[in-house]
Amino acid sequence: MVKYEIVRSRDLGEYLRTKILSLMNQRIREIALxxxxxxxxxxxYLDMLGSMDEVLKLLESFERPLKPVIRCNKLKVHDCRYLVNRLSKLGYTLERLEWEPTAYRVLREGSPSLGATHEFLLGFYYLYRGSASLLPPIILNPSPKDLVLDLAAAPxxxxxxxxxxxxxEGVIVAVDISRIRIRALRSNLERLGVRNTVILRMDGTK
Known part of the structure; x- marks a missing residue:
């Protein structure tokens, strides 16, 4: 009798585990869709964050449109306030990022568009879709004496x-496999006045 109850308990536990996994997989498929x-x-994401509520918060954050960000190019602009003043005359409202003094979030856009202003064409700033791309260079913080390998470098x-x-100063080796993307990379390097970078078109994994 005792043995029979143990077997049933194990079967019930396995059934519940299978049922829970099935429901979880169904919910995962629904959320993915x-x-x-x-x-x-x-x-x-569930493995990283530990709960579906946190996963949903992350996915919701991905749905929110990002405000464009510009980085004042100190290779051409000595004082970023000069750039801010010029763009404000075009109707732009900028907010400086607390953690990067040369970067500004665009709160209100003016005219012409950010990719068509004289300031952009002169290389006074680089335009980002969001602020996340600013983090890797800040964290790496390369010195003027460093040799840096930048894979998948374009644009x-x-x-x-x-x-x-x-x-x-120093040397940056910028590698990208795409001929088309390298054109954009070369254009941006020239526009922003970068002189310490060598471009290689190759597969960075080899």
Missing amino acids: RYGYRSYMIVR GGKTTHMAQIMGN
């Missing part, structure tokens, strides 16, 4: 930022 992700990505946001941090 709702937000346009593959199920394995939801599972990965050049991080490359030009590192060149700015390095004061256009």
Whole structure:
């Protein structure tokens, strides 16, 4: 009798575990479909964050549109207030990021668009879709004596930022496999006045 109860208990536990996993997998599939992700990505976020509530918060944050960010190019602009003043005359309202004194969040856009102003064409700033791309160069903080390898470098946001941090000294080797993207990289390097960078078109994994 005791043995029979133990077997039933194990069967019940296995049944409940299977049922819970089935419901969890179903919810994962539903969430993946709702937000346009593959199920394995939801599972990965769940492993990292520990709860589905946190995963949903993360996915919701991805849905919010990012405000564009510009980085004042100190290789060409000595005082970023000069750039801010010029853009304000075009109707732009900028807010400086607390953790990066050369970067500004665009609160209100003016005219012409950020990618068509004289200031942009003169290389006075680099335009980002959001602020996250500013973090790697800041964390790396390369010195003017460093040799830096930048893989998948195009279109050049991080490359030009590192060149700015390095004061256009040292050497950056910018690698990208795409011929089309390298054109954008070369254009941005020239526009922002970067002189310490060598471009290589190759597969950075080899």
